[in-house]
Amino acid sequence: MPQVKPMEGNQAVAEAMRQINPDVVAAYPITPSTEIVQTFAQFVADGEVDTNFVTVESEHSAMSACTAAAAAGGRVMNATSSAGLALMWEILYITASLRMPVILTVVNRALSGNINIHCDHSDTMGARDAGWIQLYAEDVQEAYDNLIQAVGIGAREDVRLPVMSCLDGFLVSHSYELLQVEDDEAVQEFIGPYQARYPLLDIENPITMGPLDLWDFYFEHKRDQWEAYGPAKQAIVEVGEAFGEKFGRHYGLMENYQLDDAEFVVMAMSSMAGTAKDAVETLRAEGVKAGLLKLRAFRPFPAEEIAEALQGAAAVAICDRAASFGAEVGPLYAEVTSALYNAGVHIPCSNYIYGLGGRMVTPEDIVGIYRDLEQVAAEGQPPQPLQFLGVRS
Numbered sequence: 001m002p003q004v005k006p007m008e009g010n011q012a013v014a015e016a017m018r019q020i021n022p023d024v025v026a027a028y029p030i031t032p033s034t035e036i037v038q039t040f041a042q043f044v045a046d047g048e049v050d051t052n053f054v055t056v057e058s059e060h061s062a063m064s065a066c067t068a069a070a071a072a073g074g075r076v077m078n079a080t081s082s083a084g085l086a087l088m089w090e091i092l093y094i095t096a097s098l099r100m101p102v103i104l105t106v107v108n109r110a111l112s113g114n115i116n117i118h119c120d121h122s123d124t125m126g127a128r129d130a131g132w133i134q135l136y137a138e139d140v141q142e143a144y145d146n147l148i149q150a151v152g153i154g155a156r157e158d159v160r161l162p163v164m165s166c167l168d169g170f171l172v173s174h175s176y177e178l179l180q181v182e183d184d185e186a187v188q189e190f191i192g193p194y195q196a197r198y199p200l201l202d203i204e205n206p207i208t209m210g211p212l213d214l215w216d217f218y219f220e221h222k223r224d225q226w227e228a229y230g231p232a233k234q235a236i237v238e239v240g241e242a243f244g245e246k247f248g249r250h251y252g253l254m255e256n257y258q259l260d261d262a263e264f265v266v267m268a269m270s271s272m273a274g275t276a277k278d279a280v281e282t283l284r285a286e287g288v289k290a291g292l293l294k295l296r297a298f299r300p301f302p303a304e305e306i307a308e309a310l311q312g313a314a315a316v317a318i319c320d321r322a323a324s325f326g327a328e329v330g331p332l333y334a335e336v337t338s339a340l341y342n343a344g345v346h347i348p349c350s351n352y353i354y355g356l357g358g359r360m361v362t363p364e365d366i367v368g369i370y371r372d373l374e375q376v377a378a379e380g381q382p383p384q385p386l387q388f389l390g391v392r393s
Contacts (some may be wrong), residue, residue: 002180002182004180004181005178006090008174008176009036009172009174010035010036012141014037016144017040017043018048019181019184020048020077020147021049022051022074022077024069025040025052025053025054025077025078026055026061026063026069027054027062028059028080030080030084031117038364045206047138050377056113058087059080060088062182063088066102066104067094067100073199075100075155076192079107081106085106089127092130092132096225100160101155103150103163103165104132106166107167107168108123109123109169111126118302119171119271120322120358122323125320127324128298128299131161132299133162133163133164133236133300134297134298135166136295140177141249143167143172146165147165147185147247147359158228160197160228164351171358180247182247186246233302253296254293254295255294256291256309258280258291258292259309262290264291264315264333264373265291265292265315265316265317265373266291266292267294267295267316268293269332275361275362276363279367290311290370293310299334303339304343307345310340317350317369318330319352319354320351320353323356329384332350333386337349348376350382351386359392365389371390372387384393
C-alpha cells in the first residue's frame, strides 16, 4: 500500500531513485543536492538497490561516466546543482546529441559570483539550449513524481533524450512535506524494464559512436536531433496522463490555476507557483479575476499551448528566477512573448525578475504584481516591461 511520510525534497528524490533502481549512478556532491546522492549511496551500501555507484573526481567526470554507462546500455541517473551543472556543460551537449536518456536531478542554485548556495534558476536556464528535456517541480510531491515520469519520457523510442528534473534549492530540497510514497512494485511496473538501443556492449553488432563530424554531415545530424523534441512534448503529456491513471496525480506541460475566466495572469515555475496560488485565492475572495499559469515543462517549450492558455487575459506577468545578462528581459519572458507574437495573440506583458540568490517572495509580493497588472491592462504594453521584484533600492 502507498504510504504518506514526512520527507524533504532531497530525500523524496533519493527514495524515487531507490524505487527506480538504476544500473549506474556516477556522482560528485555539491550543495544543495549532496543529500540526494549521500542518501542513495547508503541504499547501495545496504544492498537495497543493484546500482553500480561510481565515485568520481568532478562533476565533469560524473556526467562523462553517466554518458558512457548509458552508451553501454544502462539506465543511468545522477544529481547536481549550480557550478556542478556548469562543470558538466561540455558533456551535457554530448549526452543529448548521442540521444542518451540519462536522468539528472538538478537542485536549482545560483551561480557565482558572488558565491551563493541558495536558489535561483541561473544554472538550468544557462543549460536550456543543451538539448535536455527540463521539468520543474513546485513541491516535494511533484519532485518525486517528476523523477519517476522522467524515466518513461526520456527512454521512449521516439524520444531518447536526457531529462533534467529540477527542484528549488532549500525551498523544496530541504523542506519537509507530507509525501505519498508509492509501492516499489507499482513504480517498477510503471517504468517497466529498460530497453537499450544500440548498446556498445552488444559486441555482436558493433557500432561507431561519437565520431568526428565536420561540415559534411554535422548540420544534417543537428537537424535530425531537432525532430526529437516534438515527440518529447507529446511524451510528457502521455506519460503524465498514464501516471495520473495509475497513481491519481495528473500532470501535463503546465497547470492552469483559476485561469478559465482570469483577466490578470501570473506565469511562474517551480516553488513560486505554490506561493502564487495563495495570492490568487486572496484576490479571488476580493472579486479580482486573478489566475496562474504554472509552467512545468520548459524544454521542449510548449509555445502553442501557452499562447492558447493566455489568449483571454487582459495582462500577463511573466516571472523569471534568472537574469539573462546583456538581454533586455529574462529568458522565460523572451520565450513566452515570442510564442504570443507568433500565434498572433496581443496581450500586454510585464517581466518580473525575482528571488535571485534565494531572496524570498511572499504572497503579498505577488498580490502586488496583480495590482500592477490592473494598471498595465488599462494603459497597454509598458515601454520598459522589466522590473525587479523585492530588490532594495
